[in-house]
Amino acid sequence: MNASNPTIVYRFKNGLYVNLTNRCPTACVFCIKNAWKMDFRGSNLNLGGAEPSPADVIALAKEQWAAAPFQEFIFCGYGEPTMRLEAMLACARMIKTGRAEPLPRTMKVRLNTNGLANAVWGRNVVPEMKGLIDSVHVSLNTADPAQWLALMRPMEPWAATGFEKVKEFIREAVMLLPEVYATAVENQDIDLEKFKALAGQLGAELRLRPKLEAEAPQ
Numbered sequence: 001m002n003a004s005n006p007t008i009v010y011r012f013k014n015g016l017y018v019n020l021t022n023r024c025p026t027a028c029v030f031c032i033k034n035a036w037k038m039d040f041r042g043s044n045l046n047l048g049g050a051e052p053s054p055a056d057v058i059a060l061a062k063e064q065w066a067a068a069p070f071q072e073f074i075f076c077g078y079g080e081p082t083m084r085l086e087a088m089l090a091c092a093r094m095i096k097t098g099r100a101e102p103l104p105r106t107m108k109v110r111l112n113t114n115g116l117a118n119a120v121w122g123r124n125v126v127p128e129m130k131g132l133i134d135s136v137h138v139s140l141n142t143a144d145p146a147q148w149l150a151l152m153r154p155m156e157p158w159a160a161t162g163f164e165k166v167k168e169f170i171r172e173a174v175m176l177l178p179e180v181y182a183t184a185v186e187n188q189d190i191d192l193e194k195f196k197a198l199a200g201q202l203g204a205e206l207r208l209r210p211k212l213e214a215e216a217p218q
């Protein structure tokens, strides 16, 4: 167990990852937050309910930039970033309007999401992301609604309509955002051909993600 202070931003490969919240409307079977006890490669992502403000996030990002520039700014922690839609968009807006300099306005801003934002907020939130989110990676995982339920384990309010709402989110994102991926975790017994076909129908690129559970957290 990592007992250090909560980590709000952390580095991985060429990106700066932002841990905005621990709240999530799903409990995916492949989520590593429990197996890794809220640790991600040495960073304690347990916010303990103290969610950071956009100003906190940008201040920390500037510190990281000063230490060493990064290429992507990615909303992705142990929680669903769109649970904090306004805070997420505020961070992105600060970057895109130059109010987060020296972070460049051209910085690629990416959202990793389970795609349930429209279901959770009860409206189409994708237009609010236009011009702020450059890339969205949606963890769709399967073309089979029953398997989606088994893999994603959504909370009750989003169980019945969730799969269709995620597909709708992807369709909307494809129309308005520059880059949209439908992602799947490898080794989940999915019908890859059907998944590829569904991603194609939705207009999204496809990305397979490695299953992290097999790795040690560090």
Ligand code: SF4
Binding pocket: 024, 025, 026, 027, 028, 030, 031, 032, 033, 077, 078, 079, 080, 113, 114
């Ligand atoms: S959406 Fe992400 S944080 Fe939420 S349960 Fe799934 S893997 Fe974990």
